[in-house]
Amino acid sequence: MPGKADVVVVGAGIAALALAIELQKKGISTILLERQKSPEGIPRGLTFQPNGLAVLEKLEALGRAKEIGSASQILEVKSWEGEVLLEADYGLLDHPQNYLLTANATEIERLLVYLAEKAGARVLWGTSFQELTMTEGRANGVVYEADGITDQIEASVVVGADGPQSRLRTSLGSQVKTKKYPDSFLVGLVGPVPGLEGRARQYQSPGKMLGIMPSGPEATYLFHCVGPRSFDSVKKEGLASFRAEVVQAAPEMADAFTGVEAWTKMAYFTPSYIQVNRWVGNGIALLGDAAHSFHPHAGQGVNLALEDAVALAEVIDKCKVAGDFSQTSLLEYQKERQMRADVIGKHANYTVTYALSDNWLIKRLNKRALHKLNKNKKLQKKALEITAGIFEKKPGLVTLAKIGGILP
Ligand SMILES: Cc1cc2nc3c(=O)[nH]c(=O)nc-3n(C[C@H](O)[C@H](O)[C@H](O)COP(=O)(O)OP(=O)(O)OC[C@H]3O[C@@H](n4cnc5c(N)ncnc54)[C@H](O)[C@@H]3O)c2cc1C
Secondary structure, eight states, X not given: OOOBXXXXXXXXXXXXXXXXXXXXXXXXXXXXXXXXXXXXXXXXXXXXXXXXXXXXXXXXXXXXXXXXXXXXXXXXXXXXXXXXXXXXEGGGSOSSSOSEEEEEHHHHHHHHHHHHHHTTOEEEETOEEEEEEEETTEEEEEEEEETTEEEEEEOSEEEEOOXXXXXXXXXXXXXXXXXXXXXXXXXXXXXXXXXXXXXXXXXXXXXXXXXXXXXXXXXXXXXXXXXXXXXXXXXXXXXXXXXXXXXXXXXXXXXXXXXXXXXXXXXXXXXXXXXXXXOEETTEEEOGGGTEEOOGGGOOHHHHHHHHHHHHHHHHHHXXXXXXXXXXXXXXXXXXXXXXXXXXXXXXXXXHHHHHOOOHHHHHHHHHHHHHHHHOHHXXXXXXXXXXXXXXXXXXXXXXXXXXXXXX
């Protein structure tokens, strides 16, 4: 087992792998610790927005990602009754990747593992982070456990890319604000759906939400709000009943469940909004969902995580040149990234609250806002710039209110 590297990363999710590729390109040796035995995860799709696609391009992963997934230029929002409320056109954006790409999350992870290892990074599968090692108030490595054996790795920087329940974040002592949403979701990959060429679709109604995104040549990513129901109670109602619930809103899904015979093809989760005050310490940095986690309605979690990875690699490189991995030096990374995470987290929070609300006033405002965005292309472009993660500066309250339908 290796005992030393420039950087040790806890986790080998998409954020960690992107960081490893970027660091290795700069000649910074990187080891990743991953408690899972392989990149296999729950069967789900992952939607990349223009900001994340730009990073995939930088990692030289975009070409293959496009073969694995499906690109959509239009995101259609429909009411439960089938009325088109909005056709959001990513083609309006002044960006080389002005489209969405949805792909099987596991296949994207496998692709990034391949690129990270090719660049020289080492992924230690089946290893769990136990604790930080410190010297004179500065992190200098980690203790990990694999197959019941405990060992240690020394490093100049320890990165916590260990997801929303980050243990490294606890070791850092950050303050965490968590909001758990009342509605849960079922996600899974089902068969192809006719009529979705170049389009992703979302159905909305108070308390309901259904997303169907083409995800590769023979698959569609399904994202369905099951409200406050537990996974057990949805399972008890049966797969046929779940299918009927989906098909009632989206008749085009009728044939997509062929081949979906078991609940093992579906995953259940309850989203949270996690805000973290401190992302860095002496010799420590948090990355991706460990630093911020939002409602997946924003479709931004993985995209911001990829951008964080590029920014953190740049800052670590500067620290290495200066021989200084102190909190003060690493703070440049947090300063650069936190504003974007704040804007997107808040945007995701209010858009999903609007979209799922049962309140008649909010319901009316939400519908009006969608209709307005559909007609007003300038406003639609502004809203899409936030969703796509490509806004230049923090949007003002008036802009956000206009997008949200609060102001006429
Ligand atoms: C159902 C669902 C749908 C989503 N859809 C989208 C979407 O369409 N678009 C989008 O942008 N975002 C989406 N997201 C969010 C997105 O998946 C996350 O933001 C993104 O995966 C974060 O990547 P990460 O690398 O930071 O964390 P993770 O992917 O969570 O990776 C963390 C890794 O750390 C490992 N780990 C944890 N603890 C330890 C430990 N102690 N030791 C060793 N390893 C450890 C874990 O096993 C894991 O592999 C979705 C999220 C969910 C749950």
